[in-house]
Amino acid sequence: DTGVSQNPRHKITKRGQNVTFRCDPISEHNRLYWYRQTLGQGPEFLTYFQNEAQLEKSRLLSDRFSAERPKGSFSTLEIQRTEQGDSAMYLCASSLAPSNYGYTFGSGTRLTVV
């Protein structure tokens, strides 16, 4: 197992287009998280899955955002009708709870909306 994998690493899209990112967590981790990081800020929580159930969503996750984790394995984050303000690094993390080590993060997907 090589850790948390995210694809693509970079995505440039035109405003108004839909984009989808994929995250493959560490295989034995049942908890999966999506975070967003903008320049000069720390990662901000978006949503959390335990197995296939989405148990928590941040207010940051507008109606244009949707996340899934079918069968409790990989997860996808879709952004519809992208806006320039969506430009950010989208980070996926997983954990085997409970853990005092926090999460294991992937390398992220850098989204640029032009």
Next chain:
Amino acid sequence: DQQVKQNSPSLSVQEGRISILNCDYTNSMFDYFLWYKKYPAEGPTFLISISSIKDKNEDGRFTVFLNKSAKHLSLHIVPSQPGDSAVYFCAALELKTSYDKVIFGPGTSLSVIP
């Protein structure tokens, strides 16, 4: 409302000297405090943590001190090395029934000058 604060956006230190990164928090319910290190184009990686019932934790060149009465923690790196140059995020972990909630500070960019 920022629950985890890092008031120094950047810090420069000479190689071999001590680096001290500071962090303040507002929520007394946090169970652990963590430090993550982030290189450009990579996700954050866990560095060291401390339980809220401890006041010090040491791991090699890295030591974290916790002052609960002041709601303050600090990361000491001794001796600092050029490879330590990165963004350091202070984070706080609240162990919940459903998931482990990690809240990040905005980060401090450390530059270790050879």
